[in-house]
Amino acid sequence: MTGGESGMSVFRRGDVFAKRCGVGDAVALREERDRAEWLASTGFPGATVIDWVESADGACLMTSAVPGVPGDALPPASRTVAADRLGRALKDLHSLPECPFERPLASVIAQAEDVVRRGAVNPAFLTDEWRLLDPSELLARVVAERPYVESVLEPVVCHGDACLPNVFFDPETLDVTGLIDLGRLGVADRYSDLALTVIQMHDEWSADPAPLFEGYGLVDLDRRRLEFFRLLDPLTWG
Structure with missing residues (x-):
């Protein structure tokens, strides 16, 4: 596990990052997902969204690792x-x-x-x-x-x-x-x-x-x- 913002935990496996949060931070994480998807659609380099999971317990955003x-x-x-x-x-x-x-x-x-x-x-x-x-x-x-x-x-x-x-x-x-x-x-x-x-x-x-x-x-x-x-x-x- 790597460091993350308050209320969120960040994990890495290979070239995939998973940012997980409780229900209280799910809206903020969903907004981050939407922004990452939009930026990727412009062709500007950045992390791309691989998967999104949301439940009554919180949410998890999975993105690609950025090289470098x-x-x-x-x-x-x-x-x-x-x-x-x-x-x-x-x-x-x-x-x-x-x-x-x-x-x-x-x-x-x-x-x-x-x-x-x-x-x-x-x-x-x-x-x-x-x-x-x-x-x-x-x-x-x-x-x-x-x-x-x-x-x-x-x-x-x-x-x-x-x-x-x-x-x-x-x-x-x-x-x-x-x-x-x-x-x-x-x-x-x-x-x-x-x-x-x-x-x-x-x-x-x-x-x-x-x-x-x-x-x-x-x-x-x-x-x-x-x-x-x-x-x-x-x-x-x-």
Whole structure:
């Protein structure tokens, strides 16, 4: 058994992964199944759905393993090129048309408000600076910046959890071979993906994100929007 999200267990046998959950998480797992099926239908590389079982006890999603290695397992010498390839892959993902799933900013902020209200923010997801503040103060910063971000939103197909363990690479060519854990995939602002990837590159690789932005073709970086989503994401897990 491998690690999984809270409430779910992940098992692997050969090239097949099985993610199992109780009845309380069945809706979320079903939504992940639907997103994986949709992404596969576009031709974008990722895990493909092999089987789905649902009962009164919960549900189980079986998917194919993605070839390659996860981004957090790449050696330091590979990371600059891999960052460029990741930027290109995110650009391709963000260019996909007609996605049936949405992740509106209002619903993401509402999710953060719920996590903060319940006192469920995971401090491990916060920077050292942010840990010195009450999560309600961090949420207040998000709310204050919301009007600006809404004025410049660029809705595209986003992964929603574009962290390095969810992106697989060919260890030789360093091309992206696929994406996994698609439960948050949907139309959202492009910076919601870019911000989380930048956080991961800092935490996992201690790397400059410049090659990521170059691969993506991002010329005029909106640092204000990047910072907004860097702060919002960790408030949504809990």
